[in-house]
Amino acid sequence: MNNRIDMKGIGKSFFATRALDNVDFSSVAGEVHALVGLNGAGKSTLMKVLGGVIQRDQGVIELNGQPIEIAAPVDATKHGVAMIHQEYSLINELTVADNIFLGRELFIGGTPFLNKREMARRVRAQLDRFGLDLDPASPVRDLNSGEKQIVEIIRALMSDSWLIVMDEPTSALSEEDKERLFGFIRRMKAEGVAIIYISHHMPEIFGIAEQVTVMRDGKIVLSERTSNTTEAAVIKTMTGTELDDFVKPVKTISDDVLLDVRGLTHAHAYQDVSFDLRRGEILVLTGLRGCGAPELAKAIFGLTSGYEGTISYRGTTLRPGRGPAAAVRDGMGMVTENRDKNGIMAALSVRDNIALPFLEKATRGGLINAAKVEAVVAKAIRETSTKTSSPDQEIRFLSGGNKQKICFSRWLDEDLELLILLEPTRGIDVHAKADIYRIIEELATRGVGVLILSYEIDEVIMLADRVITLYQGRSVASYSHPDFDKDKMLADMAGANLPAAAHA
Amino acid sequence: MTSTVTVNPTAAKAAISGLTLRYLVLAGLIVLASVGFSLANENFYSLVNIGILLRSIAVLFLVSMGMTFVMLTGGIDLSVGSNVAFAGGVGVITLTTTGSAPLGFLTAILAGMAIGTINGIFIGRLKLSAFMVTLATFALARGLALVIYDATSINVSDPTFLWLGGTSWGNIPVVIPFVFCVFVALSVLLYRTPFGRNVYAAGANFNTAFVLGRRPERSVVWIYALSGALAGLSAIVTVGRVSSGQPWSGLYLEFDAITAVILGGTSLFGGRGRLLGTILGVLLYGIIINGLVLTGTNPYLQSLIKGMILLGVVLLDSWTQRGKAA
Amino acid sequence: MNIGKILRERNIIVVTLVCCVIFFLISPRFLSVDNMSAISRQIVPIGLIALGQFFVIVSGNIDLSMGMASVFFAVLLGVFFGLTGGVGIGLLAVVVASLTMGGLIGVLVAKLKLPAFIVTLSALFMAQGLSGLVIPRGQQIFLMGGFFQFAGSQKIFGIYLSFLFLIGLCAAAYVVYNHTRIGAAIIAIGNSEENAKLAGINVDRVKIGIFMFSGLCSGFAGIMLSTRMGFVQPGLDGNGLLLDAIAAIIIGGTLIQGGRGTIGGALWGIAFIGIVNNALNLLNVEDVWHQVFKGVVILAALGVNWLLWQSKQSEAH
């Protein structure tokens, strides 16, 4: 069967925001069609229209030339369209297996009773293919974001759909998992499945997509076969300007040690990790998912207790589990890896989301000084080029990348001394990414110590003054700018270069 | 760096008007209800009746404002009604033993806060279900009130103690300007101080608030303590109103307060709502109750009518909100 | 699963058993067969309301009408009994009326997106009003005859029939909740309505179904109330039943915000509430201390729950 879907003249407005403006978009069986654009360009909105999540204002959707009605997610499913959403759409309190089969359960014979065993079996088989050691009966709330992403992917893959929409499916995946996903995509493509693929990573797109479409401000500005265009051209059409590439400046770093971590050990998470971070230094921890770096970062920020070893900051040893309030007071800031769980406050305005950590500084006589807050908020929005209709906008209406920018921008305070970033550029478009790198570099120049966890090796190399590779909670090796050996780092991360102690 | 901030005035206006509209609808309903009841009984519009109405909902105003703070955090406080009785008991007994009204005020508010603090610690620090904890203190505070009063009332004649709840300037009970001052103070607290932003943050996402160093667990303790303090204040008003301390005062107050707060547009799930809505909600609810008394129908019929009016209110509200607020 | 783990995960079981032991030590009669059997019958109306409420709460809503509605349905049964002298039509009327009422609430909440709190609060008031209006002059009606005697106090193998009915319904609910697609749908809706919709769940239909079931449970509770009492009267304290029922579910581990809960936990919660109410009488707590006792027992139970939970947390590390 050679299915194709055509979206014609699609329009959608949210109040005064024209999110989609007369968009034509098609997807053909057996092909990967990549959709790219800046944060807030309208990619997810277009796909939500296709998935029946939101209702379009104008336009038609045709399946094999016949107009179809997609008024709700069920309709999309009925027409063989599955989606991997950018924001997790899993049910936290249900198990992995229940989530995967939610809405299309298997039954015992013709009875209404669930065939739990069969569902668990199939889920386990898929998890195995992904190399994920997960109990299908464990609740999703206990999974980390990478695992959730995989469950989400498996759910789409197991849906027997002919068209799968993937909205930034790799943003939380390790290199290994990404490769696996691409393997699946290629196989499915061969089986005649159509895929719409949204990503901010040009190499991914040029690796797997046949067609690439660029959106800007709700309009299509380019649609080409990937063989007829180049990464640079696509990036350029996203804004209409050349990518102002980030080039790491040469600098000398002080000897002033800001953070000193000695022999840090926590059962199951990290073992005997030691390093120091000087003022003005950008230190990147990298490894595979499960390397223990996020847990380590949380210990530094005072979120966890029960570790051995010491963390000294500005020369004093920190009390384990002293809480983030003390950390923030002492000039630390952190961007967590799980935006929805503990990054944003969905019901609150962009202003609240940005201004919260440093509100006390914007008070006069105990009262909030609105002008001061407004200035801080405007600056944060401007510097990270966040796209929002106004600071009053509830943050939940922002696009995924823009939410991420706010999680970052709220820490741009003059008294900041240590910034801890877990996957800071997740879901952020290429242009904004360069901006964020620049901001990080500026912070470092000002003397802020920056501790970053990143799983993207290119980002690591581009940004770091120093890199520490981790494998299963142990530090493997340390590299200093500009002596980065990408291959060796990758080998470290995969556990090939373990120091002798680790084998003992 | 390119600036993509598109501050779009119309968008902001559209977003606000969802809320404004809700308040307009509430105000409209208040007018509608008053007109309806005044047709049923010409006395409804008498100044005296308005004074009675306002005085009778003064306590509901106070308690509902505390409840708004609590519900903004996604919590609930079922203990306020019992707390009014308990705090009143402590205040009155202090008054009768020491003879000092200010001391009585102080102990009443402290007693209310004490119950609130117990709630807050169990809910904020131990992370237990607000419903369950305050259901327990709902029983506990009422029980303590019965115990300290030994189930009988205590007469109060101290004019200072009775002033707030019992005095009127003409037809205006003094408690109404007082409630207004509390409203202003609480508005400043909620909208203009970091504490107020913490209230919203704790309700919108407790985890995020925690990671941002806002100590939501501590905010929650204070919020329940505030609710308790307002119950203590209400106790003083109640004692003044009935010129005695009563072990059964404040009965069902919590349900009236929750109803009024929800009518005022505050979500049960936290993070959304404003004090102004609560004020309107209390007014509307109070008018319905007062009006039903005036119509003097059979009490069962009154229940039926009350149910239908409540339903009508939310139906109308949802009808006008349709298509607004996404 | 070892016993220790079960105990820690099902805190309410521990709490209930600890209470049992304490009450037993104070009054050995507490654990007598007669007393247990009395408790089993007393919890039936609360249990039925709790069961219906359980699904409502897990789906992220609340049904405040259930207590007064069950009083109304009891009265309705009585009125039909008074008119016809038989129970058949009365029972049918209760079932039809309770399903209709639940359905209406469901439509208002699901389709018109009205807050369940207010909709069911108005249903509460209406049920209260109606129960006084449908019964002639608001007087009591006596329910005599085989059916009421049978349903109210018949025992099979020493167990009250009404209790068996509750257990049977709970078992059926357990199967539906854990072994059909409905359970997952309810949990999904309670967690996130949007995500449930994304998974293709017909959220509106499930919600209406849940409220119809809670309506039906109110109807059953009303029937059980009337058969146990042998008479009906509009002034029964329905709201007391409701509060006890909600307390039972929540203390049984259901999140009041919705999205999480187990039927087993709810059953233990019901047992806990039944036992505490019974202990109030059995220990002959003096009247002014009643409420203090209740409050302290619940707070203590919550505290114990928390301690067990803490020990589980520290074990997890």
Added chain:
Amino acid sequence: QDDALDIVFINDGHVAPYHVAWLSGFEDAIAAYDEAFPDIAITGRWLSAEGSLEKMIQQTEVTINEGPDVMFVNAINVDAFEPLVAQAQAAGITWIAVHSPMDSADYSFTLGDIANGRNQGLAMCALSGGEPFEVAIMLGQAGNPSGEARHAGILEGISACENVNVVAEQPADWDTVKAQTLAENWLTQFPDLDAISGVTDGYMYPSIAIAANSGNTDIQFYGYDGDIPIMQQMEGGQVMADILLSGTREGWNFVQMAYRIHQGEELDKVYDFFTPLVLTEANHAKALENGFPADVTVYYVDQALDVAANGYLEFGPDSVQ
């Protein structure tokens, strides 16, 4: 019609069976009087505070503002109403305190709760048979004045003899469901329980039902209110004594009282409603043998039933014409 009589009744509740009977008697009487006296427009309203003191005060304030001729207030707590009495009188309204007397009120309508309770207790003593006798008492809500007075009376009556022993006292909050649970728990807890005494007949229905279900045919019941279905179970049954109030009858009496005041009659400041003890004839004889005071007025069941059913006529329009 140039003359009008407007009566408002403010009660603490409207759900107890006794209140319901009151309400129906009150409403019937209003209609009957209005019809019987065409020259006076007689109207009446009944308000229920649903147990909430604050609500009751609001209702009272609103009512005073309305300016009826007579208002009956069954105050949840009399202290709280003192200021309002003055306010009502200043507005020319006649204030009648119901059940709990108030000095400041124009009139008080009382039941003699303590005396009635004492009679119930004395009857229990006399009918207990001299053997050790265990009784459990169902109370009203803690602090409720009527309930407390009745309770005090019962204890006083019981104290007249040595053998009656109160094994349990628990509040059932005027709620029949709670009363049933209580009865069930007591019957299992005290297998030798000889009697259940209650401060309202509302408690008797479920208690009797429980005893019947568990096949307990020995236990005795001592009621209060004079509900017809309860008194019907006295002859040859387990209900030993009751206090003849009769809600409907009382409801009619209120209207009669208001009418007479309206007509300018001088009534006693404290109007004590006649509420005799009800016993069967046989039991009365037995009680007298066992030292039951002869001066206590006792109605036998038939007479009591007749009064409960038709006694309201005694207060109908005919009674004042």
